[in-house]
Amino acid sequence: MPRYAQLVMGPAGSGKSTYCSTLVQHAETLNRSVQVVNLDPAAEHFNYPVLADIRELIQVDDVMEDDSLRFGPNGGLVFCMEYFANNFDWLEDTLGHMEDDYILFDCPGQIELYTHLPVMKQLVDQLQQWEFRVCGVFLVDSQFMVESFKFISA
Incomplete structure (x- = not known):
């Protein structure tokens, strides 16, 4: 039976976690199960x-x-995501035993993770090897829809 993965992406504050929460609640009303994997190493709750x-x-x-690394917030996030990419077995240990067929991946909001690093592509490739059908959902704040220059920049 196929399994499905949604990578929920978008800028910080665009509603990614709210989207995930809403989909989980909606699935529950339909007696379906949707699971969420947090991929943001800086998330708080x-x-x-x-x-x-x-x-x-x-x-x-x-x-x-870590004084030996000396990273700020963005460098720390990049380091975390590269570490994650080198340790996909951690994720496989969790997903390999799942009977649920629909997984949401709540991704970090820093754009450089998508434009400067291969981590997200590696994640998609890995999920496909694990026989997930993968799609991406990109969210932007509704205020960006009002003016064309904001929409294009988002």
């Missing part, structure tokens, strides 16, 4: 239960506090 949380593997705060 969720309004939904998480199947897996990247912060169990690595946290931005720990990376930033």
